[in-house]
Amino acid sequence: MPKNGLLQTLDTLLENDARYDREAYLFLKEALEFTVKQKRKNRTNEVRHVTPEELIDGVRLFALREFGPMVPTVLETWGVKNCADIGEIVFNLIRAGVFGKNDTDSIEDFQKGFDFHEAFVEPFLPASKRTSAPLKAPQSPAA
Numbered sequence: 001m002p003k004n005g006l007l008q009t010l011d012t013l014l015e016n017d018a019r020y021d022r023e024a025y026l027f028l029k030e031a032l033e034f035t036v037k038q039k040r041k042n043r044t045n046e047v048r049h050v051t052p053e054e055l056i057d058g059v060r061l062f063a064l065r066e067f068g069p070m071v072p073t074v075l076e077t078w079g080v081k082n083c084a085d086i087g088e089i090v091f092n093l094i095r096a097g098v099f100g101k102n103d104t105d106s107i108e109d110f111q112k113g114f115d116f117h118e119a120f121v122e123p124f125l126p127a128s129k130r131t132s133a134p135l136k137a138p139q140s141p142a143a
Contacts, residue, residue, distance in 0.1 A: 009096050020089055024078035028089050031062040032099065049102055052109035055090065056083055060119050071120040083113025
């Protein structure tokens with residue numbers, strides 16, 4: 001979808017559902033592209049459907065890479081407080097024709113995602129203050 005078409009689509013989305021900032025939608029699109037790239041790098045060049053679970057993990061890794069310890073602040077500013085919110089944004093983009101889905105994908109798949117505190121706060125706490133094992137760290141950006 002051309003950038004102007006996407007922006008017009010987002011304008012319509014935001015008129016109908018103002019819970020999330022425009023930046024959250026643009027971030028999700030970038031996170032999907034990041035996830036597809038990661039899958040290609042880790043497997044083969046074949047492009048196949050990204051599952052909700054893969055997208056959630058891609059969002060986590062991409063957010064940490066892009067925003068580091070500021071992730072909770074940035075996402076909350078955009079209205080995104082948990083994985084269920086990510087699912088709402090994704091399904092808004094699906095309904096708008098920006099993203100596609102398989103028959104087996106459901107919005108409920110996003111509710112089974114990670115805990116934001118564990119994913120975005122704990123990695124930056126001293127080891128003695130952490131309450132859980134660290135999740136997989138983001139890969140550093142290519143030079």
